[in-house]
Every structure is written in C-alpha cells, then in structure tokens.
Amino acid sequence: MTDTDTPTDRTDDEQRRIVRERYADIATDSGGCCDPEPDDSDGCCDGTDGTAGDADATARELGYADDEVDAVAGDANLGLGCGNPQAIADLDPGEAVLDLGSGAGFDCFLAADAVGPEGRVVGVDMTPDMVEKARENAGANDAANVEFRLGEIEHLPVPDASVDVVISNCVVNLSPDKPQVFREAFRALRPGGRLAIADVVQTAPFPPDVTRDPDSLSACVAGAATVDALERMLAEAGFEAVDIAPKDDSERFIREWADDYDPSDYLVSAIIEARKPE
Structure with a gap:
C-alpha cells in the first residue's frame, strides 16, 4: 500500500458518484452548504466563532479579503474551500485561467475581474447542477469573459x-x-x-473508519494525499518549481469538518504551486 492508497474496495466511478451526489445536493439547496440548518453538511463550512451559516464569514476565514467577498453577486459563494487560490495566482490582465472544480463560480468571477475583458476564464465541474448554478451566476455578475463547462478534472x-x-x-x-x-x-x-491551488494534505495516517466513510471522502478529508506524494505526482507530470506550503492556521476551520473526530489531527490546508517549463 502506498501513501496515496486507502483500504477500501471503492471504485473510481463510485468515488465520483459519491462526490457528485454531495455537491449536487449543495447546488440545489438554496442555502448552499452554509444553510443555518444544514442537512448532513459537516465538512464543508461549519465555521468557527459564530460564523456557522454565513458563507461570507467562512470565505473571510479561508483568506478572502472583504473586497473579494463583496465583489461577487448572486449565490456564487457557497462557503466551500480550504484557502484562497486568488491570493497566490498573481493573475495579470489578458491571461487565460482554468478553474478545476469551479462549483458555483466564486473563484472564476474573481479571476475574471483580475484578468479583465481581454482575458478569459473557464470553469470545469463534473456536477451538472453546479454548472447550471454557475451559469446563472455568470448572468448576475455580467461575466462575459467566463465560461463554465461540464467535465471531469x-x-x-x-x-x-x-x-x-x-x-x-x-x-x-x-x-x-x-x-x-x-x-x-x-x-x-x-x-x-503555472499551477496555483489551495488544497488539503494528509499529515498523519487516517483510521480505517475514516477512509471507508463516504462522507469523509466527499467532505475533503479521506481523499487527501501527503506532501511527498503530491510532490512526486507533480514532478512526474512534468512540473518544475514545485512548492507545497502547509498552513498551520487552517486547523481552526478544519477541525469543524466532522462531529465525531477531529480532521485536523490528519489534515492541513496547503498552498500548492508549480510551473510548466518554457
């Protein structure tokens, strides 16, 4: 067993189904995953210090500035994520941006503002309900330079x-x-x-009950890989200048992602950067 394997008999298609169903539920719930009375929503945005049920407060906790939160209209901000890729992407006017797992479009609309009308943004998501919601939000944000496509990352x-x-x-x-x-x-x-993403990395082995739990998978816990494994994957894909920087302060929100155990015992949020050679 490698450091990216999990002791389950779950197939790739089953894993995608579990994730797709969870995020379809989030997309079709008008309150998103930050609804004040969520249905089995642990692991997405419970928040701390009184921020439960507030997607804007959750976004600020993840590292988004007030002006970023206020800049996006509609319900594009679902309070999902584990960081702010905008803070590391260093986008320039005229660039083309691709967002993997774009959800309801929050990061895409921020990226569209950064690259301006001469740039473009493509968001890809495998959940049809999310793509539909994102396209509706594009109208609310007058985002002519943003396109959402259905597909697997x-x-x-x-x-x-x-x-x-x-x-x-x-x-x-x-x-x-x-x-x-x-x-x-x-x-x-x-x-x-360049690649500029926020994600979670595994810092300790998961107990078997966590790796076998579908909710732990879809809640961004059980599928995390170690820093060493991610560095190897990126290098084997051809990337250079790989840099993975864990964020120790992410414990404060990761611990809220489950009720019956503390995910921060096994996870930390990280900034992952890499570059394709010239």
Missing part, C-alpha cells in the same frame, strides 16, 4: 496549451486519480504556465 474539456494559469480550491483531493489531474493540468497549460 481528470479529462479536461480544453485544448492543449490553451491557458496561462490553473487554479483550484480544495478539489483535487476529491479525485480518485490525482496523477491524471496533474497530467491534464500540465497538458492544458502553455509553456511557462
């Missing part, structure tokens, strides 16, 4: 060498084939393009 519906930056927020851990995700990101990037 292991099989991105974009041409080779078509984007400058790949971003993602706490989604790669949900994939049953992370090496393929990074190979696809590498393929989509232009030479010299």
Whole structure:
C-alpha cells in the first residue's frame, strides 16, 4: 500500500458518484452548504466563532479579503474551500485561467475581474447542477469573459496549451486519480504556465473508519494525499518549481469538518504551486 492508497474496495466511478451526489445536493439547496440548518453538511463550512451559516464569514476565514467577498453577486459563494487560490495566482490582465472544480463560480468571477475583458476564464465541474448554478451566476455578475463547462478534472474539456494559469480550491483531493489531474493540468497549460491551488494534505495516517466513510471522502478529508506524494505526482507530470506550503492556521476551520473526530489531527490546508517549463 502506498501513501496515496486507502483500504477500501471503492471504485473510481463510485468515488465520483459519491462526490457528485454531495455537491449536487449543495447546488440545489438554496442555502448552499452554509444553510443555518444544514442537512448532513459537516465538512464543508461549519465555521468557527459564530460564523456557522454565513458563507461570507467562512470565505473571510479561508483568506478572502472583504473586497473579494463583496465583489461577487448572486449565490456564487457557497462557503466551500480550504484557502484562497486568488491570493497566490498573481493573475495579470489578458491571461487565460482554468478553474478545476469551479462549483458555483466564486473563484472564476474573481479571476475574471483580475484578468479583465481581454482575458478569459473557464470553469470545469463534473456536477451538472453546479454548472447550471454557475451559469446563472455568470448572468448576475455580467461575466462575459467566463465560461463554465461540464467535465471531469481528470479529462479536461480544453485544448492543449490553451491557458496561462490553473487554479483550484480544495478539489483535487476529491479525485480518485490525482496523477491524471496533474497530467491534464500540465497538458492544458502553455509553456511557462503555472499551477496555483489551495488544497488539503494528509499529515498523519487516517483510521480505517475514516477512509471507508463516504462522507469523509466527499467532505475533503479521506481523499487527501501527503506532501511527498503530491510532490512526486507533480514532478512526474512534468512540473518544475514545485512548492507545497502547509498552513498551520487552517486547523481552526478544519477541525469543524466532522462531529465525531477531529480532521485536523490528519489534515492541513496547503498552498500548492508549480510551473510548466518554457
């Protein structure tokens, strides 16, 4: 067994189904995962210090600035994620951006503002209800330079060498084939393009009951890989200048992701950066 294996008999298709069903439920719930009385919503945004039920407060806790939270109209902010990829992407006007697991579009709309009308943003999500919600939010945000496509992040519906930056927020851990995700990101990037994502990394072995629990998987816990494993995957995909920086202060929100155990005993949020060679 490697440091990315889990002791389950779950197939890749079953894992994708579990994740898709959870996020379809979030997309079709008007309160999102931050509804004041969520239905089995542990692991997405319970918040701390009185922020439960407040997606804006959750976003601020994850590292979004007030002006970023206020800039996006509609219900694009579902309070999901484990960091702020915008803070590390360093986007320039005119760039093309690809968001892996774009959800209701929050990060896409922030990226669209950063790259301006001469740039473009493509969001990819495998959940039809999320794509539909994101497209509705595009209208609310007058985001003519944003497009949302239905697809799996292991099989991105974009041409080779078509984007400058790949971003993602706490989604790669949900994939049953992370090496393929990074190979696809590498393929989509232009030479010299960069990867800038926020995700969770495993810091200690999960107990068997956590790895076997479908809710732990879809709540961004059981699918996390170690830093060493992620570094190896990125290097094997062809990336250089790989840098994975854990954020110790993420314990304060990760511990709220489950009721019957403390996920921060096994996880930490991290900033993951890499570059495609020129």
